[in-house]
Amino acid sequence: MTADGKVSGIRARMADEVGDARLFDLAVSRARSHVAAGADKPPFPSPHAIAALTGFREPLPETPGDGAAIVDRLDRIGGPAAVNHLGGRYFGFVVGGVVPAAQAARQLADAWDQNAALHVLSPVTAALEEVTEGWLRALFRLPSETVAGFVSGSSMAIFCALAAARHRLLARQGWDDNEDGLAGSPGIRIVTSRQIHGTILKGLALLGLGKRSIEWVDCDDQGRILADRVPELDERTLLILQAGNVNSGSFDDFATLCARAREAGAWVHVDGAFGLWVAASDRLGHLLDGAELATSWSADAHKTLNAPYESGIVLCRDREALAGAMQASGSYILYSERRDGMLYTPEMSRRARAVDVWAALKYLGRSGLGELVDGFHALTCRMRDRLANAGFTILNDVAFNQLLVACADDAETEAVLTRIQASGVCWVGGARFRERAVIRFSVCSWATTPDDIDASAAAFVEALTAVRGRVAAE
Ligand SMILES: Cc1ncc(COP(=O)(O)O)c(C=O)c1O
Known part of the structure; x- marks a missing residue:
């Protein structure tokens, strides 16, 4: 601070940056160019772009930098190395695209720099959380006491x-x-399927519940828990089901199991990371029949809903239990009569994540x-038909948006996978399913078109032909 009360040094520089439209205009215009280029760029960055990331390696700066130069550097080195989820040919893992309105709303909300912990810290976030919570209850047909x-x-x-x-x-x-x-x-009893997602096991481990005591239940050939093998349930049982097996995309039999659990007084959790959103589809919504009888549900907004990363939602009909588990106290924490988001989350300070979900739902309706959901399903079926006709083995019934593809044997599947990844046409990942190596194909982005599917199918066929040609030549 100078003698006349003005700020000096780094604070004066930052005060200038705030007033300097160039910095934010630069970021916005580079962001816009990046998004616009998404449709034409390969799904995975080139080896050259990845090698160029060494450009970020430098000693901790000893002196202040220049805001515009920092944004420029981030864009020049980082942008080309970003995996392209914005185009329509990324089919790896289960990775959603981004609804443009949600991405834009997020940029604005990021500029607000809100802390979503408490109503008093961000009334606007609290209001949007409350509205979005109600919309999610309506969309998933959950009981009125459900909190998010x-x-x-x-x-x-x-x-x-x-x-x-x-x-x-x-x-x-x-x-x-x-x-x-x-x-x-x-102690409590934990009952779940052998094909439950790894994050369930991680959650149990983090909670000190471990894996050893799980009462494992076998699955059918689609990865659905075998309902008739589920043991007797009772009031101290946690039954964990899934709406969307991460590989096959199959849905558990909620109608039978949630009803049974309810009668027994057991707690049912439904992992619906990408599958819960089929609730919006008249054609596929039936996959969730009975899931509304569960006690808690989890979903990712950054998958099927195509909200920007990172955005997930826990929903629980037992508010007292969720708030009791997430409890935090401190004489300075000012809980209110209004919505205090940290009651339902492990974090205290959080960005205004509900904005992304609100904007995506407000935009899509x-x-x-x-x-979107019906389109993902139709495009997955299109890929299935293209590949089945070309001689690939399809290992799953397409319930929603996941396709599991295999070749003659594991070595061939893995060689074909590597070749597709290197093709630059589309990006897919691998896994094991029913003790076979498989190529996973997950349709999750609004940007994917029938042409993207046809081009990707052609890349699969080209890879298979090349691998077989190479083997024949050896
Ligand atoms: C069924 C299922 N559960 C949980 C997860 C983990 O989600 P996240 O990566 O958002 O933590 C995934 C991720 O693909 C999933 O498909």
């Missing part, structure tokens, strides 16, 4: 739901995990989301 926590993704949403379940199931047995921890607790 806005977290980073399904891993965290699952963690929250399992923590709530642990809290409730132990409380029923007269045990307070917040006060007494787990040592010496009466139920019918737009239904159109």
